[in-house]
Amino acid sequence: MKSMQGLLHKTSLQEARERRQASLAAISVAGQKRTWPSDDTDPSRPPPAPHGTVQFQRASSLPAALGRLSASGIVQLRESASLDLGHPADDLPSQLVANFASLGIKQIYPWQKNCLRGPGLLDGDKNLVYCAPTGGGKSLVADLLMLKRIMREPGTKALLVLPYVALVQEKVRWLRNVVQGLQPPAESLPADDRQSPWRRRADQGVIRVVGFFGGGKVRATWDDFDIGVCTLEKARQPNISSWILADANALINTAIDDCSIPRLRAVVLDELHMVDDDHRGYLLELIATKLLSLEQPVQIRGMSAALPNMNLMAEWLNAHCYETRYRPVPIEEHLVYGGKVHAARSSHSLARTRGQLSSQDITEGRATPLRQIQNSAHKEFSDPVLNAVVSLAYETTSTGFGSLVFAGSRAICESDARWISRVMPEPHQLCPALLDKRMDLLSDLRSLSTGVDPVLEETVLYGVAFHRRVPFVLAVETNSDADAGLTSEERDLIAAAYDSGTILICVATCSLAAGINLPARRVILHNARMGRELIGPSMLRQMRGRAGRQGKSPVGETYLCCREGDLEQVLELMHADIPEVLSCLNTENRRIQRYVCEGAALFAFANLAGRALLEVISIRLATGRESIRDYFSRSLRAYSHGTEFVYKCLESSLDEVQSMGLAATSGGSENFIPTQLGKAIVASAIDPDDGIFVHKELTRALRAFVMNGEMHILYVFTPVQDFGIAVNWQVFCNKMEALDESGLRVLSFIGIKPTAILKLAQGGSLKETTEEEREVARVYRRFYLALQLQDLYNEVPIHVVSRKYDMARGAVQTLSQTCQGFAAGMIKFCVQMGWGVMAAALDHYSDRLMAGARTDLLALATIPFIKSRTARVFWESGYRSVAAIANANAKELLPVLMQAQPNKIRLKAQNDEKLEEKMLAKAEVISAAANRLWQSQMQAEIDLE
Structure with missing residues (x-):
């Protein structure tokens, strides 16, 4: 039976095959490339079947009469279409999209899209905390949210807070390229902004991006930027008429104090995990806590590559949280x-x-x-x-x-x-x-x-x-x-x-x-x-x-x-887990390791929180006991350790600032007001302990100030920090012996004993066991730095000072830059204390400190690329004023610039040509800048007539 079924089956297959071969034998096209006529009127093609009709044909008629079937089209459901920066849903200006494209960014990653679509983020109604790996594109999310907010509300401001100066400089360049050419309607801008010279800068378009960082020479105020890129570090910048504070925390303090804070709409806190940094973390916490207490429409965006307890941070900032582990480039x-x-x-x-x-x-x-x-x-x-x-x-x-x-x-x-x-x-x-x-x-x-x-x-x-x-x-x-x-x-x-x-x-x-x-x-x-x-x-x-x-x-x-x-x-x-990020004001902080019992730990916290409390009282953000409690209940410390612990710390802190003479109660009430000293400390952006030390030093200087030399002024300009340096006592001794009579009098007035320096140079050690000994040691180290500042002040090159004092050149340069900011703080301190004569004396010398040159070179030092050593070469070459340089062409200035260059490396003749080409380009910049300065000076003289 099986064999018969198999035979029947075989026969039927053979018959089918034979019939098909017979029908195709005459017109076989096997192995040939087939082309179909494109003309729809070709008679060999069958007419289209009417709708709703299904036609069947026998196999034998396929080659001649069977209508060709068309494959279904495949529609690309491209998610990437919604990832384009120019997608209508994102509502970004075409110029902004073009700027991003020129920088190599045409699309966003899927995670960035999902993050941006979080509840209330695009409207600015909700804060955001998010975490993405390094290189995963987290900065772009903050940039887009920040730009959308300030473009939607012209005249408002955004702050971007970064941990390091190098990052600030890099970010400023990036953002200026991003906003290049953006032109919102002029009528939507406040009248004062339309007239601002910063607003008219062509290279920044309309959105002004300004960097605030230590050692910078930007003369800008709160009114001169739309996007401010700041460091956490305490830096002071000069204004045309006064000295202002330019780190993020101080900028916010200034805006709160003068009631301009309502214009702030967005604050980005980069590297949010640094909130537990032993030294600067408290600044991040202060900034965020102030913003949370303002009850203003300020959107906070905190981002980091490592936030293991992101939920706690989101709860603290009342924020939507988002986390991704996506990296566009894998790491092995x-x-x-x-x-x-x-x-x-x-x-x-x-x-x-x-x-x-x-x-x-x-x-x-x-x-x-x-x-x-x-x-x-x-x-x-x-x-x-x-x-x-x-x-x-x-x-x-x-x-x-x-x-x-x-x-x-x-x-x-x-x-x-x-x-x-x-x-x-x-x-x-x-x-x-x-x-x-x-x-x-x-x-x-x-x-x-x-x-x-x-x-x-x-x-x-x-x-x-x-x-x-x-x-x-x-x-x-x-x-x-x-x-x-x-x-x-x-x-x-x-x-x-x-x-x-x-x-x-x-x-x-x-x-x-x-x-x-x-x-x-x-x-x-x-x-x-x-x-x-x-x-x-x-x-x-x-x-x-x-x-x-x-x-x-x-x-x-x-x-x-x-x-x-x-x-x-x-x-x-x-294989270790990343530790949780907590408030830096915990008892394990290295700053307070010397405290072991709970009471001492509370005091240590109060000491650290003293500056925060003093700031809050000074800018009138909270002055009553209950309002102060309410303010600190919004701190990260309260979320991580509970409000009761924070309240105990606050009581200790209130007692501490009152005992230090920085705040007092108003008429026996529960309201606190800052003292004159407290205001001066906040204005100069220094820690309370440093402020007490500075007050003692300046009070002593007021009684006996050496004005027939520069050493006393330079000592006041020298930061109270010791920069972590090791004093070379032999160098100190040699410099002390070379001091003139006025310098020796300064030593006597500030309490330095020459005999003690001699002993230290012979191998003695500086005792620092008691509080009094530590304060004396602080004076000695500060004067050692002042000696270096004196050399820089008198145009000694940085590398020479470095070798002379056995310090790294970068550390010497940092000293120079820090002193510029610290000097501004000291002027502000004296103004707040009512010491107008002292402030005027310090202000007179501050320009020399900024230029790093003697008085005769100050005018030349205002020209770009002409600083200190170069200014001296121009002076000695006969160019002793801005007008003299403005009236010279670039080719006339070229030999002077070449003379100002240190020894160059020249292995080939073409290197000389390249050097001259570079120097000529620099000379053209100098000439153009001198012309602008000269014209401004001439216009100012005309206006005075």
Whole structure:
């Protein structure tokens, strides 16, 4: 039966096949390219079937008469269409969309779209806290929300708060490009804004972007910006008629005090996790708490790459929260130990908990390595960690990509740069174009008035450099050795050269991880220590996050090279959770470690909160006991530890500020008012303890001020912080012996004993066991800094001062920049105290401090590119006024500029031509600027007549 069914089945198949072959045999088109006529009138094509009719044809008639079927169209449901910046739903001006496109941004990521669509965000009704990995695009979300808000309400303002000066400078450049050419209707602007000279600046369009940061020379006020980009650091900037405060916290204080705060609509707090920073975190907390207490329509946006307790932060800020782990460029992480490279995230290697993986798994080979770094034949690379760092860095450059090497100290940073440069190709082996770029970079470094760092001079031609950020206030940094070094001009040149590919390897200290945007294909960690301590999980994530950037590299790589003694701790670190972010006013804060009992801890908190309380009272944000309690109930500390604890601390803090004479009750009521001293401390933006010290010093100066010399003035201008320096007492002694009679009188008036300096120079130690001894030591260190300031004040170059006092050039430059701001604060302090004569005397010398030159050069120093040393060369060449330079053409100024340049590197004749070309361009800028200044001076004289 089965065989019969099979036969019947076979026969039917054969019959069907035979019939089909017979029908197709005459017109076979197998293997031929088939073309169909495009003319719809072709008679060989069947007419279209009427609607609703289904026609069937036999197979034998297919070639001649069967109508062709059409495949269904596929509609692309492109989510990316809604991700275009020009999508109607986003309602962005076409000029803004074009500006973003010119910067390489045409679309947003899906997570950015979802985040922006959060409840009430686009309308500004809801605050936002969000977290995204480094390089994930979190800044764009804040930029779009901020721009939409100020464009929707012309005349309003936004503040962007960043932790470092370098980030402020970078962000200002970025935002000015973003808002270029935006022209909202003039009638929608307030009348005073239409007349503002800042508003008419063509390079900024209508939306004015101004940076406020320490050491800057921007003369702008609250009324002169639409977007203010600020640091957390305490910096003072000069106004035309007075001195104002220019950090974010002080700007907000000023706006609250003069009732202009209603114009503020948006505040962006970048690196929100720094709210628990021991030294500056309280400023972030103060800013946010004030904004929450204002009951104004200010939208707060806090962002970070690491916020493990984001819900708490969102609750504190009454914000919508959003978190993503999306990275447009993947990162491959590795651990390097004993010359073996292990994949840190592979299932067969290190992707286990530290309880499952120990150092034995690696040392005994149970964790299979991916690669082996061979031992070096050079004894200089006998250290396996150094050998790994050098080999991995060289491997990256051989493929044409850049790498960042993170070192834990200044010494290791310089050493790594030197060793890596030793294995790089010789300059003569490079292509001429690349060699010319490196020669130009070295030439620019040598032309700086501060001189060139000797290590950079050795390594730049090999495509290797190092980058060390100098904190603006070194006094609050515990690792000054790790950060001090390069000047700001050197850091800018190095960063630009690395970004352009002229420099391929940049060795940096750990602080760079969050200090500037320098992405790399490969990030190499020379051990996991910063100084003597292991870095934390947050810092590790920051450093790893520098690897890979959209448009820069298709993938990112990180290599953590560690030693045998650190292996167990490093494995623990790699798998450690990021600690929760809490208020910096907790009892574990390093500032208050000396307090152990609960009562002392409360006092320590009160001492830290004293400035916050004094500010609140001084700007009249809260003056009664209940209103003060209500204010501090909005602080992060209240959300993390409860209001009862905060209330106890407030009572201690109120007692403290009253006992210090900074505040008092009004007529026995529950209302508090600041004293004259309290107002002066807030106005000068210094801590209460520093304010008490300054008050004592200035009170003593009022009784006996040495006016027949400059040393006393310079001592008053010197910051009260000690910058973390180690005093070279022998240098101090030599400088003391060289002082004139007025300088020696200053020593006597401020309480410095020459005999004590002599003993210290012979090997003695400065005692600091009691409070009185600590205050005396503070005076000695401050005078040591004043001696350096005196040299800078008298046009001694920074690199000469650096060698003379055994300090890094970057630290000397930071001293110079900090003094400019501190001097402004001291003038404001004296004005608030009613010491008008002292304020006038200080104000007279402040211009010299700003210019870094003697009085005869002050007019020339107002011209761009003419500062200190260059101004002296112009003076000696006969150009002794702005008018003289304005009446000279650029070619006449060129020889003077060439003379002002330090020794240049000239290996080829074309380098001379390039140098002259650059100097001629600078001379044209100087000539044009001098003309503008001269015309302004002439117009001012005409107006006075």
